[in-house]
Amino acid sequence: MVLCPVLGKLLQKRVVLASASPRRREILSNAGLRFEVVPSRFKEKLDKASFPTPYAYAVETARQKALEVANRMHQKDLRTPDVVIGADTIVTVSGLILEKPVDKQDAYRMLSRLNGKEHSVCTGVAIVHCSSKEGQLDTEVSEFYEETTVKFSDLSEELLWEYIHSGEPMDKAGGYGIQALGGMLVEYIQGDFLNVVGFPLNHFCKKLVELYYPPRREDLRRARQDSIPPVDSFENLSDVEAGHSEPAHGEAGRGWDGPGAGGDQQAGSAPKADGYRTAEPPPFPADLLELIDGFKASKALFTACKLKLFDVLKDEVPQKAVDIASKVDASVCGTERLLDVCATLGLLEKSDRGYRNTESSNLYLVSDGEHSLHDFIMYNDQHTWNLFTHLESAVREGTNQGHGALGRKAQDLFQDGPLQSKEDQLRCVGATHGLAKLTARPAATAFDLSRFSSACDLGGCTGALARELAREYPRLQVTVFDLPDVIEHVSRFQRDGPETARVRFLAGDFFRDSLPRAELYVLSGVLHGWPDDRVHALLRRVSDGAGPGAGLLLVEAVPDAEDREARPGLARCLDALLRPRGRERSLAQYRRLLEQHGFGDVQVAPAGHGLAALLGTRVAP
Numbered sequence: 001m002v003l004c005p006v007l008g009k010l011l012q013k014r015v016v017l018a019s020a021s022p023r024r025r026e027i028l029s030n031a032g033l034r035f036e037v038v039p040s041r042f043k044e045k046l047d048k049a050s051f052p053t054p055y056a057y058a059v060e061t062a063r064q065k066a067l068e069v070a071n072r073m074h075q076k077d078l079r080t081p082d083v084v085i086g087a088d089t090i091v092t093v094s095g096l097i098l099e100k101p102v103d104k105q106d107a108y109r110m111l112s113r114l115n116g117k118e119h120s121v122c123t124g125v126a127i128v129h130c131s132s133k134e135g136q137l138d139t140e141v142s143e144f145y146e147e148t149t150v151k152f153s154d155l156s157e158e159l160l161w162e163y164i165h166s167g168e169p170m171d172k173a174g175g176y177g178i179q180a181l182g183g184m185l186v187e188y189i190q191g192d193f194l195n196v197v198g199f200p201l202n203h204f205c206k207k208l209v210e211l212y213y214p215p216r217r218e219d220l221r222r223a224r225q226d227s228i229p230p231v232d233s234f235e236n237l238s239d240v241e242a243g244h245s246e247p248a249h250g251e252a253g254r255g256w257d258g259p260g261a262g263g264d265q266q267a268g269s270a271p272k273a274d275g276y277r278t279a280e281p282p283p284f285p286a287d288l289l290e291l292i293d294g295f296k297a298s299k300a301l302f303t304a305c306k307l308k309l310f311d312v313l314k315d316e317v318p319q320k321a322v323d324i325a326s327k328v329d330a331s332v333c334g335t336e337r338l339l340d341v342c343a344t345l346g347l348l349e350k351s352d353r354g355y356r357n358t359e360s361s362n363l364y365l366v367s368d369g370e371h372s373l374h375d376f377i378m379y380n381d382q383h384t385w386n387l388f389t390h391l392e393s394a395v396r397e398g399t400n401q402g403h404g405a406l407g408r409k410a411q412d413l414f415q416d417g418p419l420q421s422k423e424d425q426l427r428c429v430g431a432t433h434g435l436a437k438l439t440a441r442p443a444a445t446a447f448d449l450s451r452f453s454s455a456c457d458l459g460g461c462t463g464a465l466a467r468e469l470a471r472e473y474p475r476l477q478v479t480v481f482d483l484p485d486v487i488e489h490v491s492r493f494q495r496d497g498p499e500t501a502r503v504r505f506l507a508g509d510f511f512r513d514s515l516p517r518a519e520l521y522v523l524s525g526v527l528h529g530w531p532d533d534r535v536h537a538l539l540r541r542v543s544d545g546a547g548p549g550a551g552l553l554l555v556e557a558v559p560d561a562e563d564r565e566a567r568p569g570l571a572r573c574l575d576a577l578l579r580p581r582g583r584e585r586s587l588a589q590y591r592r593l594l595e596q597h598g599f600g601d602v603q604v605a606p607a608g609h610g611l612a613a614l615l616g617t618r619v620a621p
């Protein structure tokens, strides 16, 4: 839905956002704008001292970013974009400009500077209108900036470091993101919230009003006597009222009222049944094309990980394609193309000196990093990719396709014990570890568990959640209970920490072997993998071993209506159709399972990333 009629003015145009920021992308797409994303390669290295004000610097950076994309697309594409939007957000405190932190120490320096004080967040925005005349690119640039004042609370060192370790500060100006965890640091703001997130939508719309609905002649005549009234409202404007449909400086005669633009059809341009005029081309389906190409982007990432490109580039020093190609034993032309695609996807930075990892690639894509998702990506490449080639039959038959995709007989999939090669097992363990590292902290802190002194994480894999629990509750001893084939690999995923001594690993089968005694049992991401009879069998065993007052903590993805609308929910919904065994269950169904097995007083809390946590207490039998 187009929320603001003036944005409808851009619907028939090829609009490009010259920014890799997911936050800007979200703000603009939530407002109904359709656009392509082409991250700018302009390096933010203008001499700050040469600008009279910080906002002049932000506006110029935004302008350069947008112009770089406009020029590149004009040279490389058959179609020049109509509008390119560039933006640059900076944080200033006591006259100093803070951009994105380069590492954790830098993030600490920035956040300490902001601690307990007011600072200013300024976003410069450039709207570049492009046209091509005899093969030459012609551009007209409109620019503006928006400033918001933000006040941080007095924050402890501990909190600052905890926030830094969450990884959130790294790709954000000033080292914090107000829309997520960073919101906790902020006492108040004065001004536009979305400006702090990364894009001043309100001012952007006002600017479009200025451009697309310039004052009428009679207004100008009146304005000669009075002063020009500021544009402070855009909600009620329509083409009919304003009598214009192109920017003041744009090409004439291409007016089109897109759906939601609020304009009437004009005489002589018969509307078709789908609402578009016969003579006008329909809007460029950028979102659809992006969706069609989506699998190529995933496969490019999978291939780059398989070749270990990100391992080669983990040093800060940029490297040339030819050197990278020889290190990964691949062709120079193929490697160069893949590197360019990775740079376009925002996974690498490209400069005259070569390619290098972004901060986020160093963190998540290098294969041996503490937070590496390499195994998870490889698992998706090798297993999930194949599984999804069976989506059509899964949808037609309404059954899981694990047997087809994995080449096994259906009944084998319900066997306990090892089903895969050692190499596959290790990859599965690594994949589970990578994901569990992302979700462990919110799961461990969803409830106050300080009343328990012992816990047993059933199917706890490498102990990612167990370690978070031990870190959060200093008197808690945690046993991780998992299959022998898994426990065999866990040492590869351990790092030293003060909690290490309070986490132990025990090999066993939770359907057959006796379960360790504990005050708190944990089942995280386990139950959805089993059909009802197995879930009841497992819960019966847990319930039999738990004394009155013992806790059972469940952490599971819960597919509710809202979740299905979100992308991760959508993917999980299809996963559930394709996975070999197990089933999705609602929050109410999990709650009922707990109660059926003697766990009452069930509390529910969100555990982040679409997961829910449920905590039940064993009632006396």
Ligand SMILES: C[S@@+](CC[C@H](N)C(=O)[O-])C[C@H]1O[C@@H](n2cnc3c(N)ncnc32)[C@H](O)[C@@H]1O
Pocket (backbone or CB within 6 Å): 416, 417, 432, 435, 436, 458, 459, 460, 461, 462, 465, 481, 482, 483, 486, 508, 509, 510, 511, 523, 524, 525, 526, 529
């Ligand atoms: C999807 S993983 C969840 C891992 C972890 N709890 C988490 O939250 O990320 C399921 C875990 O259950 C373990 N598991 C499966 N069957 C088991 C059994 N019969 N006995 C013990 N553990 C088992 C698997 O080895 C795996 O580590």
